[in-house]
Amino acid sequence: MTSKVISIVLGGGQGSRLSPLTATRSKPAVPIGGKYRLVDIPISNCLHSGITRIYVLTQFNSASLNKHIKNTYHFSSFSDAFVDILAAEQTPSNVTWFQGTADAVRQSLHHLAVHEFEYVLILSGDQLYQMDFEDMINHHIETNAEISIATIPVDAADVPGFGILKTDENKMITAFIEKPKSNFESWASEVSPEMEAEGRVYLASMGIYIFNRKLLYELLEGNERTDFGKEIIPQSIEGHRVASYQYEGYWTDIGTIPSFFEANLGLTDDIPKFNLFDKNPIYTRARMLPPSKISGTTLKSSIVADGCIISAKEITHSIIGVRTRIGVGTIIENCYVMGSDNYQTLEQIAELKESASPIMGIGNNCHIKNAIIDKNTYIGDNVIINCGEKLEDGDYGTHTVQDGIVVVKKRAIIPSGTVI
Template sequence: MTSKVISIVLGGGQGSRLFPLTATRSKPAVPIAGKYRLVDIPISNCLHSNITRIFVLTQFNSASLNKHIKNTYHFSSFSDAFVDILAAEQTPTSGHWFQGTADAVRQSLHHLSVHEFEYVLILSGDQLYQMDFDKMIQAHVEAGAEISIASIPVHANDVPGFGILKTDSDNNITEFIEKPKSNFESWASEVSPEMAAEGRVYLASMGIYLFNKQTLYDLLNGNDHPDFGKEIIPQSIHTHKVISYQYEGYWTDIGTIPSFFEANLGLTDEIPEFNLYGNKPIYTRARMLPPSKISGTHLDRTIISEGCIINAASIVHSLVGIRTRIGFETNIESCYVMGSDNYQTLEQIAHAKEHNEPIMGIGDRCNIKNAIIDKNCYIGNDVTINCGEKLPDGDFPTYTVQDGIVVVKKRAVIPNGTVI
């Protein structure tokens, strides 16, 4: 069945809520778990579900994402598999950029027309989950549905942040409301006994849609509505057979700095909700990096990526990304250090030390807590970051603070002795 499916991964808008991580890259290109990019999650889910024809739609800050896709996803010349970038473009029939999720797909339909397919699976590029789409497709076909929406049971206090579905006993969606703030008690749906016992009785849309080909074409060409969640889906419920496919595994929408930070640090739990260590790996760019070298460091609940050189005193409840250097007597707690795109040479390191300048990575005798260190940062010796009271929100030349989390900006230089 999956051979009849084409998948479209939406690259997202400007990603302002993830600033400054999205200052120079799109949301799907943001590094996650030390070695992956967010876009690797939906693509890996597709490949594990035997969906091998994938388009990634991009618009804002797309150069980094384009490079990652080009360097990562290669298939045999004898296969029809592909992961292709579809960048926003001006054409004789469309003179504007993507105006929303539905408009992005509408403007890209002519690229799909050269392929044979019956179903279109539309995914977000900024979510963390592991899902077998083949089961969703089978449920769609068996129900005779025209549209299927993946949904996840949530608690009442989560309802205002989601589009909420109301279903009948056959999983047909009878009503849809976008992010209700109050008076939504009557929107509870039938869920599994396990979910009901946890109080998760409201079905939230996961932003994962499966359309019959003709249904998608009819809906998109029949109007100019720009968005699936706000316009296309709510209107389709009354004119088409739209069903809910309930998913009860781990899923999180990484749309803000706190949710991004929590999702990454959650990977360090003894039994994380998102399993990196199963039999279905997350695919990403293959790098020929040496093993990490660690000397005299106390490690606890910490993930260390490849190619690191670490001499820290302690690293606790943290992720350390590729090619990270960390100096002597440094303590790091509850941090995501994204690492570096390259190594400095020994000559460059010697020159920096001779001129009392930071080297790429984290220097000696630093104390860093509750921070995200973006890629290619230069943090000097004796630097303290957020080890006191919770800092107020603010944006500064080399860092941003959101909800007490300090985000050191990409390529920032933090001089010796700095206190944040």
């Protein structure tokens, strides 16, 4: 049935909650896990599920994402498979940018019309999970649904952060409430015994939808509704068959700096909730990089990507991204170091050292804790980051602080001896 499906990955808006990581790139293009991009997650889930016709919708800072998609997802010229970017565009009939998730799909319907399909799978570009969409599509067909929503059981403490759905005995959704703060006990639904034992009896929308083609066009054309979660879905429940596809695996929305930080460092666990070592790999750009070179470093619960040159004293509970250089005596704790887009030549390094300027990477005898180091940063020697009292939230030029996490901005230069 997956041959009858087209997938749309929603790239999101400005991604202000992930700032400054989204200052120069769109949210789907943010690096994760040392070598991947956020958009690789939904695309990989699609490809492993046999869904090979994928559009990625975006409108902010799309150059980096375009380059990644172009360099990564290549298919045979004898196949109808594709992963294409659809950036917001002004047309004679529409002069506005995307106004929301539903409006983004509405403005893109004319691109879909040239294909044969019966179902549209709509995904978010900022979630971490591994799901077999073929199973969800089969469930959609078996229940004779017109719309299916992937739902995940959550406990009472998590309810206020989600749209909560109520189901009947046939797993059909009968009601929806947006982020209830109190008095939501009556919204409990039937879940598996395992979920019930954990107190996870409320079904939260995961922002993953399947629409029958005909109904999607009917719901989007001839009106100005802009959002699936706030308008299209709640208003469709009464008049259409809307099914809940219950998912009980690992899933997290990583739209904020704290959730992004936690999700990445979670990959270093002995048995991580998100399994990078699964038989179905996460697809990403194939880089022709040398293996990493590590000298005199104690590594604990850490991931080191390709092409790194590391002479650090100790790296603990951290992710070290591609092409990272770390100097002698440096200690890295609870950090995500994204790495670099290129190597400096020996001549460039010599020139910077002669002028007492930091070279790309992290210098000697630094101590860095609880930080995200964006790409292509220049951190000098004897730099201390986040090792003292809790820092005040704010933007400090070369870096920001959010919930005690320091984010060193892309291409920032941190002089030797700096204390943050």
